[in-house]
Amino acid sequence: MGASIVNDVNISIATENGSGSASSNTVLFKSLYKMGLTCSSKNLFPSNIQGLPTWYLIRVSKDGYLCRKGEIDVMVAFNRTTLAADVDQVRPGGIVLYDDSSPLPPGLERDSLSFVGVPATRLVHDNIKVPQLRVKQRNMVYVGAVAQMFGISLDIVAEVLKDTFGDKPKVIEPNMICIELGFKHMAESGFEQDVARLEAIPGGNAGKIMTEGNNACALGAIFGGATVVTWYPITPSSSVVEYMIAQIGKYRTDDQGKARYAIVQTEDELASITMAIGAGWNGARAMTSTAGPGLSLMQEGIGLAYFAEVPCVIIDVGRAGPSTGLPTRTQQSDISAMHQGSHGDTKHIVLIPHDNPSAFRFSCEAFDYADRYQTPVFVMMDLDLGMNLSITEPFEMPTAPMDRGKVLYKEDLDALTEPFQRYLDKDGDGIPYRTLPGEDHPDAAYFTRGSGHSTDANYTEDHTVYRDLLDRLRRKYETARNDMPPPIVENGAATDIGMISFGSSYEPTREARDCLTARGLPMNHLLLRALPLSPDVGKFVAQHEIVYVVEQNRDGQMTQILRDDFPRYADRLRPVLIYHGLPPAPWEIIKIIDEMRAAS
Amino acid sequence: MGASIVNDVNISIATENGSGSASSNTVLFKSLYKMGLTCSSKNLFPSNIQGLPTWYLIRVSKDGYLCRKGEIDVMVAFNRTTLAADVDQVRPGGIVLYDDSSPLPPGLERDSLSFVGVPATRLVHDNIKVPQLRVKQRNMVYVGAVAQMFGISLDIVAEVLKDTFGDKPKVIEPNMICIELGFKHMAESGFEQDVARLEAIPGGNAGKIMTEGNNACALGAIFGGATVVTWYPITPSSSVVEYMIAQIGKYRTDDQGKARYAIVQTEDELASITMAIGAGWNGARAMTSTAGPGLSLMQEGIGLAYFAEVPCVIIDVGRAGPSTGLPTRTQQSDISAMHQGSHGDTKHIVLIPHDNPSAFRFSCEAFDYADRYQTPVFVMMDLDLGMNLSITEPFEMPTAPMDRGKVLYKEDLDALTEPFQRYLDKDGDGIPYRTLPGEDHPDAAYFTRGSGHSTDANYTEDHTVYRDLLDRLRRKYETARNDMPPPIVENGAATDIGMISFGSSYEPTREARDCLTARGLPMNHLLLRALPLSPDVGKFVAQHEIVYVVEQNRDGQMTQILRDDFPRYADRLRPVLIYHGLPPAPWEIIKIIDEMRAAS
Amino acid sequence: MTEIARQNNGQAPVQPIKAATNRLNLTKQDYRGSPSTLCKGCGHDAITASIITACYELSIDPKQIIKLSGIGCSSKTPNYFMNQSFGFNGTHGRCAALATGAGLANHTLKPIGVSGDGDSASIGLGNFAHMMRRNLNITYIIENNGVYGLTKGQFSATADQGTRTRRGVPNPWQAMDLGSLAIISGATFVARSFSGDRKQLTPLIKAALNHRGAAILDVLSPCVIFNDHEGSTKSLRHIRDNREPVNTIDFIPSYEQIETDYDEGETIHIPMHSGVVTLHKLKDHDPTDRIRAMTVLEEANQQHKFLTGLIYINPGQPDLAEVENLTDTPLARLEEAQLRPSAEALESINASLMR
């Protein structure tokens, strides 16, 4: 264990999907968490069920960075079909750990790398009796090997196995055997790596939770009071509702065992959005969750919700578009489709979490925004945030009570001095009052439609009434502008260069900014958290001569909104675009900025 | 006939829809055409079939302006339910022509207006025997009355009736009787108006054609070689394909009476777009036509066509959105939904006609663009252009042959020295080569998908291949930038103020600009005709300190694109937004500009 | 139902001052909506009148009804009845999904869905089928005229093969039979009727309103503007001449006494949620037999007859709210205390995520 670098390493694990590697990788990652290390994981999986290449990236960072590093110190090269390419990924001085049950294909070895074999297939074959178990167990061998190499104690690994599989010793035992085989083999091989060593930090992760962003959204929605949940399966959003299904019963079952929620798998996304609208209109806190293609199908419904002013929440978990694109890769490329979703003039509220606590919080608060503004509200997630395990601060209990917005109940209607008018802007904030169907009052009922309507909800084609309605909707959006989660500004130095990031781009931007600052190019950093853009974003832009906007899309979709909202500073806004589908690495951001600076 | 103003008048005809007024109005309008006058019509009709208020605006302009004037000289107030409001529309000194079979409701008369009665109901009742005919004939009476008032000769009206109803004297006769009754009544009443008089201009409209923009599109598509046409009925786009159905058989029937086209009314817009894609992929010149809600439903398909690079043409006839909005009112509010249609990063080609000849031309050329760029191509129409009769120069025969783009046939494949790769950017312009299914060559086949693919059309999740693909698609868009119909610049004076208009905003902007220039505020004017924006647009913007962008939407959708494309000049771009659903009147544009200038 | 109401059946009361009232003390006027903007003589207005009569006579509380629709002339009609009920005129083809969402949010309100043949048989077919598969508690009326009325007369998918346009062009496509579709999709109450036959239609609506589950009424409803000419198989005259009622029904709410003044052999009593359907057979057809229901429809189609009456009924199936095991209080009316887990719950969630 002579490595001088402590608690800083990047491991890539290359396997085949459906081969049990998911468990092995999780066990390894959770062991690092248990050790108290700052670490993150990125699961790069294919769009099929079995047999295609998959990679799992683990980063341990002494400096507390969580994004994809982009440089591989250690490659667990357990997939023969990608072996050659995988070896190419490893930085000089790095390690390739491979299954040497059969010899390495010729031409792969290179001097700059350490090739370390562990005969996983053979070990499993010799030691596991049940043939069906062998395929999946093989991947446990590398867990043991890596543990030995980096000094992860087997006690911790055993604990994790117990946490994960609970009271199933039948499952735990063969796993542990294989892990020990790998560990033992490595120990006996005498190989000593000098890449890094891992040292447990007692209490290092104390109080921190480990989960996936989609789960955070699911829990947030439960705390937000979601009652009608409609969904159609689609990667990478399915686990939002699937996790809700798994969890909600605990909190929402009444004395008679009946459900205080309804979750419906619909026949398509047209139904998902429309059911959510029907439910939102009828008084429920309604939501749906989807990804790109589903979002496209929802466009008509989104316009209806906007124009008829029906609250509902749409969680969009971004994946690489356009079209089917790469369903298991990440992007932030649905911004326009959310923000200006549907034909005609629409502008929607979008909440943009950047980590699990904010995913929980925004997913919860989305229902308040939807009710307060009587409009569809988006939560912009992506595959990177949504489907990777990450370690964060715990979820915080919402402090404010649920806000159901301007709803008039029986008593309120009784107290009214003028007739109730559904679409009247009484308060000048663009937000009218509504009643809920079933309200037991003769004046409660009104008629909702996606076509032109007067303040008292009657059909009209009058052109001034129509323009007033469009103006009011815009006013509502402007009201929301000052009510959105404000950006978080990390102003470090006196500099006229700024960076803007949002969502899962935050973490790599933060690291890139620290690197640039360290390199003598200090930058301030603003984390954007919602649309409409808060005026504070405009102030930040005004304060800097150049503002790099880091986005995971090709066309600078957020930059377009920024430029349109702050035309005076449009030219300062420089999109830094990373859209290959992998979570961005800081060096990619730096490289683009360097190139831009060199060019100008 | 003492009026001093010659050939300049604005008439509004208020009736009920389904009451036969459509014929009456057309007869009147065609009579003006026949007289050689410069005139235009705007049909403001309700979204139902029978019994709701409808207005028909006729403008005769001595100066050659064709847009809605916004000031009414003469109101043919034949609808009792809107009478009061209609009277309010008339400018001081104007005329109200009403049916005085029953007395005017009290309180309507005012000194500033001339109220002229014609007892249409009674005249018809007394003179038309068949009771069923009476309702519809009643509206012919005002044709006669107006003709008498303004000096339209009954011979011309009779000619028009003959042109319209051809060889059906049974139809013509009762119409003519009623027209004559109205004429005679007016003559006998002794009323002399002094608003304007109409004088025939021999040859004034010589060589000019009269039709609706949707018909122009339909004919353009036929000349463009459309073979597979899919559609789902929706106002205001239905008449595009309905006119094709009526016309195409004449030109596309083979010797055996078989069809060289297929027009399919689909079950929904998802099917329309997908069928068009299937057809475009399989080698046809495919198109569909729709409006807002249909466009929203097509979003997923649009992304597929973009990403799989399948040519197809989508004609979108804009109406007032969002949602169902006002289906029979006009707007230019689908720009974002077209230009950035679908989730993920997409940028589409949009052709923007501003009159009937360009509608014909762009609808025809759209197929060349689609084939050349292997991508969906939009033709942006709107209700104003599409559904109003207007008088223009005739259609011009396309001079270039059809361009089927980079298609490799058997011989081409034989001649290839390297293997055919469907998605290879051989020419550096972003446009690959394609083959058509059924091509009798062993190397022709490839596999098309909306998911990630390599240059040889195989499935891949490789992130660099993916990024390269997205980059190439963007490159293709940039290639198109220099190949689009260039803007038309009308530079009048040395001024640093510019105006940009497009589509149906052209005509009111042209008039507003002339007014402003006359008022001592000269402006240059650019007519934008396509997306991507040509570099010439950028040059125009660069040459002016302030550029007003006249748009018929609330959010400045075109301005947003301009600002994003020319960030350096973003702040000069000032949207002038008119979105009440009526065709803009020049004074509205002027008023907004005046207000803007006063505020700054 | 009072004697006066019976006299005024289906008509506005002549003397509004002494207007008849129902068990809720409401007059028929209270069940009306805004004035119709449909064409004079449109079948849809006749169906509206039947809905009004049915609800009035059943003494339904309008506040317990929600009205939903898609887009089309037919879909406008919810505006023309029961102004005291909430209504939602949504998007084209999505009436079924809109109603499903509404039904989940508050299962104590009864949805009346009104749709057109374009709305349900074309653009909305999938959502319509799945609403039935879920057995949503709804009275879903398709105002079937064989054309797209609002977009000016294109054939819809229910237009019969060979029926002609006004210009005489025959329709080459097979018709989609919404009755058959309803049965195979899982609807538990399927009836067909005719806008011009209120005597048959009104009781069917009453029965449908008392069915707990997806009750589909495919009601032929002539479009007098675009599909009422010679050569059209959906013209008023053609339907009149070719309809074949298999039965008529009476719906007797539980608060009324059942009088059996029909020949027992020809009559079946079907117990409903809150009343009884008394069915008078005109043909030999047992509407509780699913296979027979499919067969009679298909046979009638082959003979170019419009079968009307109660075609199929299966009152036993749990509806969507039951399958979802919804709590008694409507979801829409649950309070924060019933919805938001406690701070302790969150703490234990956090704790559970620490391993």
Place this chain on the structure above:
Amino acid sequence: MTEIARQNNGQAPVQPIKAATNRLNLTKQDYRGSPSTLCKGCGHDAITASIITACYELSIDPKQIIKLSGIGCSSKTPNYFMNQSFGFNGTHGRCAALATGAGLANHTLKPIGVSGDGDSASIGLGNFAHMMRRNLNITYIIENNGVYGLTKGQFSATADQGTRTRRGVPNPWQAMDLGSLAIISGATFVARSFSGDRKQLTPLIKAALNHRGAAILDVLSPCVIFNDHEGSTKSLRHIRDNREPVNTIDFIPSYEQIETDYDEGETIHIPMHSGVVTLHKLKDHDPTDRIRAMTVLEEANQQHKFLTGLIYINPGQPDLAEVENLTDTPLARLEEAQLRPSAEALESINASLMR
């Protein structure tokens, strides 16, 4: 079909050097596609093999086939057969519409559509039904596993009521029967089979390929990962135990001689577009009778049996291209001269618009 080919029926030739060839001189290899990326044992791969065998044995020119699909594990399969055919893997649920457009553009190519139960019975239901209503000339195979394979095992609309998830949760929803849907929607060839029964399936595919019109094959195809456990009614074992073949068929292309070595009473010959279907009855069912076809399906469903075989056939209906009266040259291959009206035509159009 040569003797060697017959011996290698359904298998890769053992000796690739002297590989057997068909009438086009193509080997079976020429009908294969890219390697499958589906799970080992997936029913879909077995269906792929049957398609390959059918096309090879029929000596179909791969260049005359186009392959279309939606999204799902099933929809990936067109990539795994006939690499010499053009293929298009479109969007979820839109296989039917994609194929319809393609069929219009070039009616001389035969589309093979491959879809899943999620693809066709849920999101694509409407488009699927309307494709059949138009009687598009297509062989449309639904690889029906009762689940959404690619999104990891959610129940689809064809999952039987009561069938259980891997964790034992029963499905509360009624199943959508795609066979019945096909019949009522207007499909003119409706068969059901099982991926594990190539002897039944391959001839059905052959017959479907020779049917001019919408031929629907609803093929049970177990998902070995998500729906092959105890308690699932779509598991390999459950299907094996509960299927009920009503008939098996042979398809004899016109270039072969018909040998009738079956008991004539049990055999029907159905002339097809370019061959004959010889149908061997196992139960008393006449597949040309539409009402009976609906009935047997419904009866089998009520008995929880999977009926397999040729359920319904109606070879007489004109297909979409015929109804559209398409010119012989595919629309895709028409030249400018055949498409663009002349300058004179435009002049007379202009002239006609001058009044």
